[in-house]
């Protein structure tokens with residue numbers, strides 16, 4: 001299936017049997033840098049590679065590269081690790097160059113996110129590359145549409161600890177609400193390819209969870225904080241409806257006794273200090289507070305525009321059961337089951353994928369990317385049951401001659 005017309009430059013032929021890496025694109029966010037790059041073993045030639053692909057009339061006479069899309073991420077504060085990675089993987093060796101120009105032509109890499117504005121000099125100085133900026137919202141939407149249309153299994157619902165993959169009907173994809181939970185949160189109404197409006201956002205996002213968590217616990221990294229929340233009990237910190245109503249539900253307004261009436265409020269009446277609370281409990285309360293709040297604001301925005309499908313993405317989610325459960329329950333509760341929360345396997349890479357695909361608008365060749373994509377390996381989740389958002393994607397890149 002053709003997903004986009006991507007204009008990139010030609011890729012130099014491999015000199016050995018090693019994978020050739022090319023077409024690097026970046027999303028440099030407030031918290032994390034995300035990389036997407038393509039690698040191939042087979043560089044064609046129109047004849048040989050085309051034979052191995054489902055030949056449609058429009059594909060005849062094109063060069064075809066079969067390979068994989070790879071994903072990687074780094075903390076933005078450790079940007080030098082990212083630069084070392086790009087250097088060590090030789091991600092720039094076969095990167096985009098001006099068509100017809102010599103190897104010494106300017107090396108340009110597509111980049112989105114705030115860091116594309118903040119760090120151009122660093123990339124120039126350390127790697128000799130220029131960052132070509134792609135708009136963050138454009139990229140998020142392009143990446144989301146790509147994943148929803150071309151990758152299966154990718155989108156799933158999560159309810160009562162069960163994830164269920166959803167095959168999306170291409171004719172029934174739009175409109176939907178895209179909620180990207182990064183450092184902050186953007187809510188985007190998507191009406192079609194490249195047709196969207198950022199309708200809302202909130203500054204209480206993934207960065208808030210990590211920032212407050214770092215202050216209130218001894219956690220040294222995000223994953224540790226997230227992991228702790230698994231073992232925590234938020235009832236120690238949060239005031240529940242039952243705490244206020246003597247153990248009873250408030251049935252008239254639809255609140256059961258175990259619903260959180262007020263996040264963190266139990267600590268007010270406790271004669272305790274921060275050190276007396278377990279990090280596990282703090283982490284869990286924090287995670288539920290932030291996730292529930294985002295779920296509720298998302299639902300309200302879906303309601304504003306009559307949207308039934310809400311796609312949640314961004315690295316805050318991390319395929320984490322409690323996060324997804326809280327968001328899904330919030331959407332279900334507030335919409336009385338009318339709206340559905342959906343999540344993505346490659347949740348954190350929407351911007352980077354969109355950045356990758358944005359070469360079409362600024363390249364020099366008429367190179368087209370057809371992403372006939374399967375998961376690699378075929379749709380299996382890793383044995384520990386965790387969703388592996390870093391899983392590579394098999395695909396084919398078609399270059400017009």
Ligand SMILES: Nc1ncnc2c1ncn2[C@@H]1O[C@H](COP(=O)(O)OP(=O)(O)O)[C@@H](O)[C@H]1O
Nearest residue numbers: 029030031032182183206207210222314315316
């Ligand atoms: N290793 C990590 N370090 C920091 N934050 C992480 C990490 N993994 C996940 N996160 C969460 O993901 C958020 C960033 O998500 P992301 O979609 O990459 O947004 P941004 O583009 O703002 O960097 C962080 O605010 C934090 O909640």
Ligand SMILES: CC(C)(COP(=O)(O)O)[C@@H](O)C(=O)NCCC(=O)O
Nearest residue numbers: 029030182183184185186201202203
């Ligand atoms: C400014 C941002 C688009 C930057 O994206 P991020 O790095 O957080 O992924 C995002 O943080 C955001 O939408 N913040 C919410 C701002 C608001 O609507 O109040």
